Amino acid sequence: MAGIGFELKKLFAKKGGINKLRATFYSGIVIAGPMLMGAILLFGQKYLSIRFGASSHEQDLIIVITTYSLLFPLLLTSLLSYTISRYIADKVYIKEYTSILSSMYGVILTLLCIGSVGWAIFLVLSELPLIYGILSFILFCSALVVWVQITYITAIKYYKDILIGFFVGIFSGLLVGVCLFVFAHVEIVAALLAAACFAYGIMLTIYTLVLHKHFPLGKKHSFEFFKWVKKYPSLSLVGFFTTLGLFIHLMLMWKSPWGTQVTGLFYHAPMHDIPAFFAFLSILVTTVNFVTSVEVNFYPKYRLYFGLINNGGSLVDIKKAYDEMVIVLKQELFYLALRQMFTTIIVIIIGSGIISNLGFGFTNEMIGLFRVLCLGYAFYAIGNSIMLVLLYFVDFKGAVFCGFSLLLVNTIVTRYTITLTSNFYGFGLLAAGLMMCLVAWSRLSYYTKHLDYYIFCRQPIFTREK
DSSP: OHHHHHHHHHHHHSOSHHHHHHHHHHHHHHHHHHHHHHHHHHHHHHHHHHHTTOOHHHHHHHHHHHHHHHHHHHHHHHHHHHHHHHHHHHHHHTTOTHHHHHHHHHHHHHHHHHHHHHHHHHHHHHTOOHHHHHHHHHHHHHHHHHHHHHHHHTTOOOHHHHHHHHHHHHHHHHHHHHHHHHTSOOOHHHHHHHHHHHHHHHHHHHHHHHHHHHSOOOSSOTTTHHHHHHHOHHHHHHHHHHHHHHHHHHHHHHTSTTOEEEETTEEEOHHHHHHHHHHHHTTHHHHHHIIIIIIHHHHHHHHHHHHHHHTTOOHHHHHHHHHHHHHHHHHHHHHHHHHHHHHHHHIIIIIHHHHTTTTSOOOHHHHHHHHHHHHHHHHHHHHHHHHHHHHHTTOHHHHHHHHHHHHHHHHHHHHHHHTSOGGGTTHHHHHHHHHHHHHHHHHHHHHHHTHHHHHHTSSOSSOOOO
16 A cells, blocks of 8 residues: 555645545545445445346345455455565665566466465365356456556556546446346346456456556566565465454355255345445544555655665764654544544444345344444554554565454354354354454554664674575
8 A cells, every 4th residue: 555655645745625625535446446346346236136126035145156256356465465565665765667567467367376276176065056156257267367457556656547446447337237137138147246356347447457557567567576475484474364254254154054045055144244345334434534644744754864874873862763663554444443433433323224225134143243243343454554654664574464363363262152042143253353453553663662673682793585
C-alpha cells in the first residue's frame, strides 16, 4: 500500500474540498476494490438467479462455486503478496523498472502451476458436472492472475483506469450472463458462472494494459523474486497467516450445525456468511484511513528520521526526528482506532435495523452474530494496521507473531464455540481480533522504545553475499 500512499500524498496536498473528496474516493475504490467487486458480482448473480427463476439449490450452487473460486486463489496469492510488495518497493527505490513487469509474469506462472493442479484435483473430488468444473477452473485461474496484478497495481497511480477496470469488468460480465440465459438459452448456473469468468477476464485484460502502460517489459528477471522469498521468508508467513486467519472462521462454520453441503466438497453456512459479509464492510473506514491518513502523515516523519541516520545527521537532530515520528505514529493510530470503534458502534446501532429490512432473511440470531462480528472485524482492522507499521520498521518477526496469533486464536476458539449454542458463534473472530490487536500494539510499543538498538546493534557488521 505504500505505493498508493505516496501518490495520495500528492492528491491530498492539493487544496480545496473537491480535491480532498476526490482523493478519498479514489483511494477507497482502489484499496477496497477487490472486496467490493467480489461483493457486487455475488449480489448481481444472486439477484439475476432469483429474477430468472433459479431453484434454491441452483442459487446456492452459483454462490458457492463463485465464492470458492475467488477465495482460494486469494489464499494462494497471500503466500507471495507481501514478498512481492517488498520486491516492487526495492526495485522502484533503485529505479530498476524493467524487472517489475517480468517478475509479475514469473509470479503468475509459479502460482498457476501450483494452484491449477490443486484446484483441478479439488474439482474432480467434488464431482461437479463437467461444464461447471471447467467454468470454475477458468474463474480460479483468472482470479489468481487478478489478485497478483492488484499487488502490482498498488505501485502505480492510474486511479481512473483501476476504477474503470472494476466496474466495466463486473457489469459487462453480468450483462453477458443475461444474454447467455435470455438469448442463447444457456441454463442459469452455467450462464452466471460464465458471467463471472467474463468479468474477471475483462479486469485481467484492462489491468494488463494499465501495467504495460506504466512499466517497461524486460526480458530477464522473471524469477528473480525467488531471491526475495529466500531473503525474507517471514513475509510469506505474514501474508498467509493473516489472510487465512481472517477467513478461517468462515471455513470452520461451513462444517458447523449451521453449515450445509451444496455438492461434493462445496459447503456454505448462509446464516453465518451473510452477517459476516455485512460486518466486514464496517472496516472499510480503517482500510481506507490507514492509507489516506496514517501512511500519508507518518511517512514524511519516517523518511526524515532514517534520512538523517543514513546521511550523517547529528544525534540531536536524529533524536528530535525520532520523537516527532513516534508522536505522529501514536497519534495517527489512536485516531484510526477511534474512527473504527465509532463507526462500529454506529453500524451496530443503526446498521442492525437496516440490514434486517434488506430482504436477506435476517433472524434475531443472525442480528446478534452480526453485532459480535462487527466488533471482531474492528479489532482485526486496528491490529492489522499496527502490523503494517511493524513492516515499515522491518520487524518481520513481530508481524509473523501478529498474523499467527490471529490464525491460532480464531481457529481454536471458533472450533470450540461450534460445539456450543449459536449464541456463542462469532466469538472466535472477536477473541482473535482482540488478541491480534494486543500483540501488535505491545510489539510496536516495545520495538519503537528500543528502535536505536534494532537499527544500530542488530545489523550485520559485514555483508555476506549468497
